[in-house]
Amino acid sequence: MAFHDFIRDDAGWATLHRETLFEHPYLAVEQVRVYSPARPEPYDWTVCQRKAGVVVAAESLAGGFVLVRQERVAVRATLWEFPAGQIDQGGVHGWKDVLETGLRELQEEAGYEAGADAEVVPIHHFLSSPGFTDEHCYQIWVKGAAPSALGVNRDANERITEVRLFTPSELRAMVASGEIRDANTLCCLARLSALGMRW
Amino acid sequence: MAFHDFIRDDAGWATLHRETLFEHPYLAVEQVRVYSPARPEPYDWTVCQRKAGVVVAAESLAGGFVLVRQERVAVRATLWEFPAGQIDQGGVHGWKDVLETGLRELQEEAGYEAGADAEVVPIHHFLSSPGFTDEHCYQIWVKGAAPSALGVNRDANERITEVRLFTPSELRAMVASGEIRDANTLCCLARLSALGMRW
Numbered sequence: 001m002a003f004h005d006f007i008r009d010d011a012g013w014a015t016l017h018r019e020t021l022f023e024h025p026y027l028a029v030e031q032v033r034v035y036s037p038a039r040p041e042p043y044d045w046t047v048c049q050r051k052a053g054v055v056v057a058a059e060s061l062a063g064g065f066v067l068v069r070q071e072r073v074a075v076r077a078t079l080w081e082f083p084a085g086q087i088d089q090g091g092v093h094g095w096k097d098v099l100e101t102g103l104r105e106l107q108e109e110a111g112y113e114a115g116a117d118a119e120v121v122p123i124h125h126f127l128s129s130p131g132f133t134d135e136h137c138y139q140i141w142v143k144g145a146a147p148s149a150l151g152v153n154r155d156a157n158e159r160i161t162e163v164r165l166f167t168p169s170e171l172r173a174m175v176a177s178g179e180i181r182d183a184n185t186l187c188c189l190a191r192l193s194a195l196g197m198r199w
Numbered sequence: 200m201a202f203h204d205f206i207r208d209d210a211g212w213a214t215l216h217r218e219t220l221f222e223h224p225y226l227a228v229e230q231v232r233v234y235s236p237a238r239p240e241p242y243d244w245t246v247c248q249r250k251a252g253v254v255v256a257a258e259s260l261a262g263g264f265v266l267v268r269q270e271r272v273a274v275r276a277t278l279w280e281f282p283a284g285q286i287d288q289g290g291v292h293g294w295k296d297v298l299e300t301g302l303r304e305l306q307e308e309a310g311y312e313a314g315a316d317a318e319v320v321p322i323h324h325f326l327s328s329p330g331f332t333d334e335h336c337y338q339i340w341v342k343g344a345a346p347s348a349l350g351v352n353r354d355a356n357e358r359i360t361e362v363r364l365f366t367p368s369e370l371r372a373m374v375a376s377g378e379i380r381d382a383n384t385l386c387c388l389a390r391l392s393a394l395g396m397r398w
Contacts (some may be wrong), residue, residue: 007237013275022221022228026245029221029228033349036270037277038360045272046225050248050331071235072329073244076212076377078236079329124377124387129327129334130278133250161237175393178323183382186325186389193392194374 012037021046029131038077050135052125053094054102055084055184058112058145059194064165066110067185068147071159078161080174083109084137084183095122102140110163111152118144123195139188141195168199211236221247249334251291253301253325254283254383256391257311257344263364265309265344266384270358277360279373281384282308283336294321294337301339309362310351317343322394325386338387340394367398 008014017033028049035042058066067080085105092098099120104114114120123139154160166174174180174188189199207213213234222230227248234241257265266279282302291297298319305311313319322338353359365373374381374388388398 011275011277023225024220024228024245024278027228027247029226032272034272034275036272036358036360038270046223047273048226050328066285071237072326073231073233073235074246074331074333075326075329075335076233078210100228123202124380126380126382127271127274127278128382129249130272130274130276130381131334133332134273135328136274153260159235159237161348172393175389181324182329183386186386187382190374190385190389190392193389193398194371199390 008035013053016042017133026050046132048133048135050133051086051089053083053084053086053112053135053137053184054098054105055137055188056102056106056140056142057082057188058110058142059107060112060145060165062165062168065171066106066112067164067166068109068160069162071161072182073159079182080164080166080180080185082188083112084184085109087138098122098138099140102138103142106142106145107148107150108153108155109160111148111150113143113148113150114142115144115146118142118146123188123191126183126191128183136154136160137184139191141188141197143190168197171199215241225249236368245331247332247334249332250285250288252283252285252334252336252383253297253304253339254281254336254387255301255305255339255341256281256322256338257305257309257341259311259344259364260314260366263366265305265311265362266365266369267308267359268361268363270360271381272358278381279363279365279379279384280381281387282311283365283383284308286337297321297337298339301337302341305341305344305356306347306349308359310347310349311344312347312349313341314345316345317341317345322387322390325382325390327382329350336383336386338390340387340391340396367396 022029121141216232
């Protein structure tokens, strides 16, 4: 997301001032002064900028959802999650780019692809922690994933140790117990519930 | 979360080196070199450190869940969310502290409290974006919230413009449409689904 507007938009937002406090390949920190819709006076906020992401809830033709088990240094844990990845800056012009990136992550991380009669459904996005970061993650639902002839092709930053299919009732137990605990997977499951998918 | 161990723990994690790249009242950025369970060689990662949070799914005695509408500068949007807040550093010694903070946020942000016969259920936590931050948010379910005689008491950093009860079916529609899109609320709803609460 790039916000260059110092003129109030229709909702009432405007950025009066912005200053980069920290820059790094994986995140940047900006101090901004904004007008917001609800306040007469501008106020200051600290925003951590991140690339957007995409997460893929892929239902296999064989039954069950594709999950990868991944080492997460920031929380010193190895977690079962839906396949996901970041979208290269400037690369998101619409759902077409998001779907391409999502399907590439599904193949590279998990070795699965959209099967011959698959339906690839763009769902929405979610915001991982809007109190401090602009990070948002697009959500895709692949109905009819199948093992890919290309196999997996993980980049050097991936820390994936396992791939497995889980049935909806296994997912339910893992969410209830807390074993599944990353926002990518939980937020997809919340959307799938709302869209009528039973798990 | 503080990780000071340079000796491998039982899971296989050890931190060989850590360097603070950026410090700020709301976040810090650290470069770490770790041993992980799955790799023979240590590797480097960038971790954004944040305080833990707590989010409260409060079901009113009158029916419906308590949501607050809040301005979120980082994403330039005003969102309907479950009440939530950060937990003061060093203040988390167990669920007792988390529940206290959660109930305080419920009262201060929304003007609700646990009613006379309320059940306050600690659920679990979720990780907002474990690829880059240690931020985790504890989840609480209050069955039987009631308006508080103390009213609301918002601090200067709150940007809450409205409080309302939403029925489970209203929540469902807002999740399906994407109107609800913060991880706090979506991840709570996923847990409630898994625990058998229909929404």
